[in-house]
Amino acid sequence: MSGTPGIDAARLGRRLETFARIGATARGGVDRQALTDGDAEARALLAQLGAARGFRVEQDGAANLFLRRRGRDDALPPLLLGSHLDTQPTGGRFDGALGVLGALEVLESLEDAGLPTPRAVELVAWTNEEGSRFLPGAMGSQAFAAGALDPAWLAARDGAGTSLADALARTLQALPHVPRRPLGTPIAAYLELHIEQGPVLEREDVPVGVVTGIQGTRWLDVTLTGAAAHAGTTPLAYRRDPMAAAAAALSSLLGTVMARDEAARLTVGRIRAEPGSVNAIPERVAFTLDLRHPVLAELDAIERAARTAIEAAARDARCQAEMRTVFDMAPVAFPPAMADLVEAAAGEAGLAARRMISGAFHDALFLARRAPAAMIFVPCREGISHNEAEFVEPRFVEAGARALMAATLRWLAAPIERL
Amino acid sequence: MSGTPGIDAARLGRRLETFARIGATARGGVDRQALTDGDAEARALLAQLGAARGFRVEQDGAANLFLRRRGRDDALPPLLLGSHLDTQPTGGRFDGALGVLGALEVLESLEDAGLPTPRAVELVAWTNEEGSRFLPGAMGSQAFAAGALDPAWLAARDGAGTSLADALARTLQALPHVPRRPLGTPIAAYLELHIEQGPVLEREDVPVGVVTGIQGTRWLDVTLTGAAAHAGTTPLAYRRDPMAAAAAALSSLLGTVMARDEAARLTVGRIRAEPGSVNAIPERVAFTLDLRHPVLAELDAIERAARTAIEAAARDARCQAEMRTVFDMAPVAFPPAMADLVEAAAGEAGLAARRMISGAFHDALFLARRAPAAMIFVPCREGISHNEAEFVEPRFVEAGARALMAATLRWLAAPIERL
Numbered sequence: 001m002s003g004t005p006g007i008d009a010a011r012l013g014r015r016l017e018t019f020a021r022i023g024a025t026a027r028g029g030v031d032r033q034a035l036t037d038g039d040a041e042a043r044a045l046l047a048q049l050g051a052a053r054g055f056r057v058e059q060d061g062a063a064n065l066f067l068r069r070r071g072r073d074d075a076l077p078p079l080l081l082g083s084h085l086d087t088q089p090t091g092g093r094f095d096g097a098l099g100v101l102g103a104l105e106v107l108e109s110l111e112d113a114g115l116p117t118p119r120a121v122e123l124v125a126w127t128n129e130e131g132s133r134f135l136p137g138a139m140g141s142q143a144f145a146a147g148a149l150d151p152a153w154l155a156a157r158d159g160a161g162t163s164l165a166d167a168l169a170r171t172l173q174a175l176p177h178v179p180r181r182p183l184g185t186p187i188a189a190y191l192e193l194h195i196e197q198g199p200v201l202e203r204e205d206v207p208v209g210v211v212t213g214i215q216g217t218r219w220l221d222v223t224l225t226g227a228a229a230h231a232g233t234t235p236l237a238y239r240r241d242p243m244a245a246a247a248a249a250l251s252s253l254l255g256t257v258m259a260r261d262e263a264a265r266l267t268v269g270r271i272r273a274e275p276g277s278v279n280a281i282p283e284r285v286a287f288t289l290d291l292r293h294p295v296l297a298e299l300d301a302i303e304r305a306a307r308t309a310i311e312a313a314a315r316d317a318r319c320q321a322e323m324r325t326v327f328d329m330a331p332v333a334f335p336p337a338m339a340d341l342v343e344a345a346a347g348e349a350g351l352a353a354r355r356m357i358s359g360a361f362h363d364a365l366f367l368a369r370r371a372p373a374a375m376i377f378v379p380c381r382e383g384i385s386h387n388e389a390e391f392v393e394p395r396f397v398e399a400g401a402r403a404l405m406a407a408t409l410r411w412l413a414a415p416i417e418r419l
Numbered sequence: 420m421s422g423t424p425g426i427d428a429a430r431l432g433r434r435l436e437t438f439a440r441i442g443a444t445a446r447g448g449v450d451r452q453a454l455t456d457g458d459a460e461a462r463a464l465l466a467q468l469g470a471a472r473g474f475r476v477e478q479d480g481a482a483n484l485f486l487r488r489r490g491r492d493d494a495l496p497p498l499l500l501g502s503h504l505d506t507q508p509t510g511g512r513f514d515g516a517l518g519v520l521g522a523l524e525v526l527e528s529l530e531d532a533g534l535p536t537p538r539a540v541e542l543v544a545w546t547n548e549e550g551s552r553f554l555p556g557a558m559g560s561q562a563f564a565a566g567a568l569d570p571a572w573l574a575a576r577d578g579a580g581t582s583l584a585d586a587l588a589r590t591l592q593a594l595p596h597v598p599r600r601p602l603g604t605p606i607a608a609y610l611e612l613h614i615e616q617g618p619v620l621e622r623e624d625v626p627v628g629v630v631t632g633i634q635g636t637r638w639l640d641v642t643l644t645g646a647a648a649h650a651g652t653t654p655l656a657y658r659r660d661p662m663a664a665a666a667a668a669l670s671s672l673l674g675t676v677m678a679r680d681e682a683a684r685l686t687v688g689r690i691r692a693e694p695g696s697v698n699a700i701p702e703r704v705a706f707t708l709d710l711r712h713p714v715l716a717e718l719d720a721i722e723r724a725a726r727t728a729i730e731a732a733a734r735d736a737r738c739q740a741e742m743r744t745v746f747d748m749a750p751v752a753f754p755p756a757m758a759d760l761v762e763a764a765a766g767e768a769g770l771a772a773r774r775m776i777s778g779a780f781h782d783a784l785f786l787a788r789r790a791p792a793a794m795i796f797v798p799c800r801e802g803i804s805h806n807e808a809e810f811v812e813p814r815f816v817e818a819g820a821r822a823l824m825a826a827t828l829r830w831l832a833a834p835i836e837r838l
Contacts, residue, residue, distance in 0.1 A: 198648075198651075198652025198657075199648075199652075217651065217698075219698075229618075230778060232634055232684060232709075232779050233615065233619075233802065235619065235677075238617075238619070243669070243686075244674070247666050247669035247670040250666035251667045251669070254660070254667075258654075259655060268666075268701075269662075269698060269701055270696070271690050271704075273687070278638055278689055278707040279686070279709050280686070282687075282688055285690075290698050359653070360652055383649070
């Protein structure tokens with residue numbers, strides 16, 4: 001193999017437009033939640049586009065949809081490229097779709113160039129990455145990585161009472177001529193193109209993010225309990241004010257944890273006071289903590305620091321602190337060789353790149369359990385995502401597809417197959 | 420006049436029991452909201468008890484109910500003693516009732532002793548002090564002080580759709596034989612016995628609080644607006660986090676304002692974050708501030724300090740701060756001569772006393788606009804009020820009535836009539 005076949009940026013732009021019409025919202029976004037009619041329509045269009053180019057179309061029991069472009073030795077496990085087609089209820093045009101249609105652009109450009117590859121290159125559209133209609137998110141990639149759907153998921157129902165089992169069966173039946181393949185067939189490696197969903201690349205005007213890993217995330221529910229009392233009649237010495245404890249702890253944590261470590265994230269998205277009367281010291285203040293770090297030991301240290309600060313503030317205010325970890329996902333580091341490969345590929349394609357950690361979850365998180373995985377990020381406007389205003393400049397769409405093509409060719413030239 | 424006629428603590432205790440049965444709740448409290456059938460029943464019982472002792476019973480257009488024990492010179496404006504009979508929906512047995520029945524005990528004990536007074540002593544039960552069914556609270560005393568009911572109040576409706584005008588007419592008609600008097604007849608001075616509704620007297624084991632004034636109160640609605648963003652993908656440098664601003668400002672204010680000045684109160688009873696997602700930096704954090712101080716200039720200074728701290732914290736977090744004063748009541752100082760009188764009276768009665776500021780509003784606040792006013796506080800258990808668990812030890816009930824009797828006699832011996 002030699003040279004880099006170009007990608008057709010105009011075609012990719014048109015494809016993004018076409019798919020954005022499926023589930024289009026009045027405000028320019030997309031509502032194409034997993035396993036809905038819109039999702040089925042997008043899958044059918046993808047299957048049709050693949051079949052038209054002679055790619056083999058298959059689906060597995062989790063409704064993950066595959067397009068396979070054969071390789072010289074078709075017995076070798078394929079290089080897999082992909083992302084997801086489902087969106088949030090008020091989602092954007094790029095979260096997921098860019099990675100699927102970017103992969104399609106790579107397959108089609110290889111086909112346009114008549115370039116044989118040493119082994120098959122496959123595209124995958126994972127089912128239900130968003131998890132907004134049925135939990136959990138990244139369902140298709142999790143099932144693929146595990147080799148099976150978790151039976152507990154099948155009974156889940158959406159807001160209208162439809163079970164996941166029914167929605168899945170309906171989606172599979174919507175493509176009656178597409179053959180089934182087993183869940184979790186072998187793959188050699190996985191590459192995913194995605195929008196950053198954060199502000200860093202755009203602010204730095206860097207077109208390519210080389211994702212070295214995905215942060216670990218831990219969610220805590222914190223409740224501080226003091227004593228409700230009259231705002232006017234209760235002097236400081238007699239107060240047991242959980243708001244004072246919450247403010248002290250949160251001020252300290254929000255003011256120090258991220259300032260000390262650029263890789264750390266600490267967010268308080270919810271807070272409430274009970275009974276919630278303007279002229280009563282609250283009895284209880286409850287809030288959430290979202291803690292993230294790419295290094296497990298550091299995530300542990302942040303959690304310890306948070307617990308210590310909250311305990312201390314509660315003690316100072318003569319309150320009780322109750323803390324519960326309600327979600328815990330360990331960090332994932334992609335193999336360094338895969339990140340090196342993406343970085344070198346971007347360089348070959350003449351694209352500036354920076355290494356970065358993904359702050360959000362992605363299907364690649366689960367694929368990384370099965371095979372060497374890597375992700376390529378491109379900037380999105382103001383870091384906005386999960387929002388109808390989500391937008392990626394055409395030059396960054398093109399950069400993403402070119403980087404994916406370059407990484408694909410580089411991987412095929414010197415495969416990294418060992419985790 | 421000489422000597423102090425005793426009061427009958429056992430009779431007062433029985434009266435409190437009797438009135439507590441009108442609107443009694445299953446959990447030992449009282450639900451006798453203003454202008455309900457229960458309120459009318461309590462008024463009827465009070466009228467009957469007064470008439471039985473030969474006191475003249477009258478009501479005004481605001482349904483304030485008066486019992487008058489004649490004096491030697493009945494043309495002089497009377498000394499007025501009283502409080503209110505209405506309660507919160509899950510109120511206690513003492514908030515209001517103690518002041519009315521304590522005043523009744525003074526009138527009856529004067530009668531028992533056959534002691535003529537230089538001028539009339541009147542008891543009043545003010546209408547709708549609590550304001551829980553119809554706004555505003557302290558309605559009867561406000562109308563009395565102004566000489567008229569505010570016509571805007573009459574259209575107010577309770578949760579069931581009953582207008583204040585209808586409820587008032589019904590309550591007045593429930594005592595058809597009780598003559599009407601004009602609103603705002605002249606009075607010489609006003610004394611009110613009330614539970615502290617705070618923890619200070621009980622913690623210090625002091626039976627009598629000499630109330631020197633009522634705090635000024637100011638309520639602010641504060642909204643901090645930043646930018647919603649993904650908790651995982653947004654580094655500190657790109658955050659505009661209103662929670663960080665709120666925590667910094669509130670930690671500073673709750674940690675300093677009250678610590679620097681024992682008379683200051685600063686309470687945050689409500690807080691919420693929007694959109695309120697565990698994994699999103701909030702776009703908006705809104706909270707309330709309840710600020711109190713007995714000295715207007717100090718209350719102003721606290722409000723300025725709060726606004727400055729919030730503006731500064733918002734600036735640091737690149738957020739916008741919006742602050743609105745939604746309630747503003749200036750402090751009231753009772754005439755020092757009246758507080759001196761109450762303190763001396765408590766001493767004469769052998770009761771330990773301490774001067775204090777009232778943290779809550781009371782009818783006396785409005786009476787103070789018309790005539791020299793004073794309040795006597797007694798301890799309530801754990802400072803709990805507006806609660807079915809509200810409780811006053813019998814020794815403190817007795818102390819309150821004795822202090823009220825002593826203050827009454829002392830005022831009658833040397834009237835303070837000038838504001």
